[in-house]
Amino acid sequence: MKILFASSELYPLIKTGGLADVAVSLPAALKALQQDIKIMMPGYRDVLASIDGAKPIATLSLLDHTIALLCTSLPRAALEVWLVDHVLFDRPGNPYLAKNGAPWPDNAQRFALFDRAVAAVAMGHANLDWEPDIVHCNDWQSALAPALLASERRRPATVYTIHNLSYQGIFPQATYRELGLPNELWSVEGLEFYGQLSFMKGGLNFADRISTVSPGYAREIQTPEFGCGLEGLLKRRHTVLSGIVNGIDTDMWNPARDAFLIKNYDRENLVDKQANRCALQRAFELPQQNKVALIGMIGRLVEQKGVDLLLNALPELIKLPVQIALLGAGQPEYEQALRGWSQRHPNQLGVRIGYDEVLAHRIEAGADMFLMPSRFEPCGLNQMYSQRYGTVPIVRRTGGLQDTVVDANAENIKAGTATGLIFEEASGPELVAAVRRALSLWEDSTVWPQLMLTGMQQDFSWRHSAQQYLALYRQALADRRLVSV
Numbered sequence: 001m002k003i004l005f006a007s008s009e010l011y012p013l014i015k016t017g018g019l020a021d022v023a024v025s026l027p028a029a030l031k032a033l034q035q036d037i038k039i040m041m042p043g044y045r046d047v048l049a050s051i052d053g054a055k056p057i058a059t060l061s062l063l064d065h066t067i068a069l070l071c072t073s074l075p076r077a078a079l080e081v082w083l084v085d086h087v088l089f090d091r092p093g094n095p096y097l098a099k100n101g102a103p104w105p106d107n108a109q110r111f112a113l114f115d116r117a118v119a120a121v122a123m124g125h126a127n128l129d130w131e132p133d134i135v136h137c138n139d140w141q142s143a144l145a146p147a148l149l150a151s152e153r154r155r156p157a158t159v160y161t162i163h164n165l166s167y168q169g170i171f172p173q174a175t176y177r178e179l180g181l182p183n184e185l186w187s188v189e190g191l192e193f194y195g196q197l198s199f200m201k202g203g204l205n206f207a208d209r210i211s212t213v214s215p216g217y218a219r220e221i222q223t224p225e226f227g228c229g230l231e232g233l234l235k236r237r238h239t240v241l242s243g244i245v246n247g248i249d250t251d252m253w254n255p256a257r258d259a260f261l262i263k264n265y266d267r268e269n270l271v272d273k274q275a276n277r278c279a280l281q282r283a284f285e286l287p288q289q290n291k292v293a294l295i296g297m298i299g300r301l302v303e304q305k306g307v308d309l310l311l312n313a314l315p316e317l318i319k320l321p322v323q324i325a326l327l328g329a330g331q332p333e334y335e336q337a338l339r340g341w342s343q344r345h346p347n348q349l350g351v352r353i354g355y356d357e358v359l360a361h362r363i364e365a366g367a368d369m370f371l372m373p374s375r376f377e378p379c380g381l382n383q384m385y386s387q388r389y390g391t392v393p394i395v396r397r398t399g400g401l402q403d404t405v406v407d408a409n410a411e412n413i414k415a416g417t418a419t420g421l422i423f424e425e426a427s428g429p430e431l432v433a434a435v436r437r438a439l440s441l442w443e444d445s446t447v448w449p450q451l452m453l454t455g456m457q458q459d460f461s462w463r464h465s466a467q468q469y470l471a472l473y474r475q476a477l478a479d480r481r482l483v484s485v
Contacts, residue, residue, distance in 0.1 A: 001473055003030065003037040004132035004156075006118045008111065008141035010039060010081065013047045013074075014095055018246070018381055019139055019163050022213075025249050026469065028077040029462035033470060038130070040121065042114050043070060043083035045090050054083060058126035062116045063180055069117070069126060084117045096141075108171045111199065112179045115144035122149060122156050132156045134473045137207070140169030140199040147185055147202035157476035160203030162212040164378050165221050165228045166304070169199030194229070204233055208476040211242045211469075213379035214400030218243030226376055240479070242472055245403055246379045247462030248388070253364070255389045260361035265390075267456050270449070273365065273390055280366030283359065284325045284350025292321040293442050295435070296367030296391065298360050298382055301330030301338070306373030306396065308334075312428030314341055317435060318348050325367065327352045327359055364389045369438055375426050377401050383420070387455030392448070393420035394434050404460070408441055408451055419455040 007023035009015055027037045041047075048054065051072045058069040068085040088110045089095075098104055122145070124131045136159045137145050146158040176186060176197040185191050191201050204210060212218050220226035222235045234241060251257075255273075256266040262279040265272035280296075281288050299305045307330070317324070326338065326349070335353050342351040352359065364370065370386035372395045379400035383393040387405075395401040405420040412418035421441075423434035441447050 001035050001134055001470075001477075002130065002132045003027075003035055003134045003136060003473070004118065004122055005037055005039045006114075006135065006137045006142040006145060007039065007041050008114070008139065009095060010041050010074075013041075013050060013081075014044055016094060016096065017163075018379070021249065021381070022163070022246055023138065024074060024077055024079065025247060025462050026466060027079050029247065029466035030469065031077075031079065033466055035470070038080050038082055038132075040082045040084070040118055042089045042095065042110070043085040044095050045092050047083065048085070057082070058121075058128055060117060060120050060126055062113060062120060065113055067113070067117055069121070082121070084114050086113060088113055108169075108175045108179060108197070108199075111141045111169070112144055112181075115142055115148060115202075118142060118145040119148040123152060123154070133477060134159060136161065136469075136473075137203055139163045140167055140203075143169065143199045143201070143203035144181075144191075145202070146206040146208075147191060150206040151182075151184075155480075157209075157473070157480040158207045159209045159211065159472060159476050160207035162200075162203075162210065162221070162378070165200075165212075165226070165230065168193070168201075168228065168230075171197045171199075173197060200230070201233070204230065204237065207240075208479045209240050209242070209472055210234075210237060211244050211472060213243070214245045214403045215243035216402045217376075217378045217399040220376065220399060242468075243403075244465050244468045244472070245400055246381065247465045248381055248384050248460045250388070250461045253361075253385050253388055255365055258361055258365065260358045261365050262362070265365075267390075267453055270390060270452065276362060276366040277368070278366075280325055280362055281323070283362065284323075284352070285346065286323045286325065286350050287347050289323070292323050293368045293439055294366065295322055295324045295369045295371050295394075296363040296386075297324065297326045297328070297371045298363055299328050299372070301328045301334040303331075304375055304377075305330075306375050306426065306431075307331075307338075309373045309375075309426060309428050309431050310371070311337055311341075313431040313435075314349070316428070316432045318345050320432075320435065320439065322435065322439070323348050323350070324371075325350045325363055327354075327356065327363060329354050364391055367391045368442060369394055369435075371431075371435075372396070372401060373423075373426075373431050374398055374401065380404070384458075384460040387419050387458050388460065390452040390456050392438065392442075392451050392455065394438055395420060395422055396426060396430075397422045397424050404458075406454075408437075408447075413447055413450070416450065416454060418451055419458060420451070
């Protein structure tokens, strides 16, 4: 199949979250399955500055804009990337936010232009001698493309993936008129969402098939608690909605070959994990103690990630034989509160505000346990990284966390399938109870190594998920042909 994969970010060219990782890993896995795939993304200033020899391959006139389409490649993954070059993307830094942290005021115009370019390429208007069978769009930034393609007779099949339903691309009604979108798309069955323009509804209403990044999240977003006002639409389209767990890059996240680690190790040589534990304690200025459990945590410091639950639990956690090494950035009030706890309890809580790729790998390798108390989690990657590194995850039962962690209850321990600990309620006391349960298992010299080894044996590669996406593409093509008859 010829697949056009549209994404607003792509690792290592530009990254703000997990979408950038998926946008390289999934296409690479599909290419390994002999698929003909091109990635299309905006040509941000920093991206263009970071690559050499991007070649112009097409020029497109879209409304009153002229864009250049540039071709480059990702050598490591051997993937071809098409960049939409226009002045709207010629600004530095974060692709969505200005220096003050506020969204760029013209984000609707920027990503509507990107989506028009995706639709034009999909319809063969770029004269590239390559037309896709499938257009795969991701998150709100590319969600208008399925809507723009919907009325075309000879269009390719479309697939739309929700990576996080919370970010929908909502803009005022006046913006709809400014974008020159077709009048017929302004309705509840189109792009209108409570009197505003919703980019995301373009994908949800018009894509032939919809996916999200775990079966658990696919179920949750059809409920009022997690549906963000779109649960009715998602329930109506449930027959074309699938949940496919994200894979991870098993070459990059491999304790046996990870160049960021102090010492490499594998299932046959777990003793060398201890060197990484000691190094992590040093990095966070925590005392070198073996009789306390070292808990790692990495992520955005926002309510979604359960940071408020951690803060609520800290008065009890510091009474336990634990140390916590936390890396993240987010809401200023959470950053300030965590710094305060760290200053008052420097022997038990180490905090680094920001993001550091090397340190992230070292936390995964050096911690005994990894904490993810998310209120919701579409998929999550760190719980999979943790298992691969023999670091036992403690997670809440939500979204992709419940799909990728097997709880260490008595039955699962006996069966040899347990890989982590799951707690139910989004509360501080439940989090503390889960840590207590983990500590009791950590002290068991038979059970804990079994948990570590079972987690390390899990296959979280993209191989299986890519096969599921291929099946989804075939379903979308079948749906499209049925409608065309």
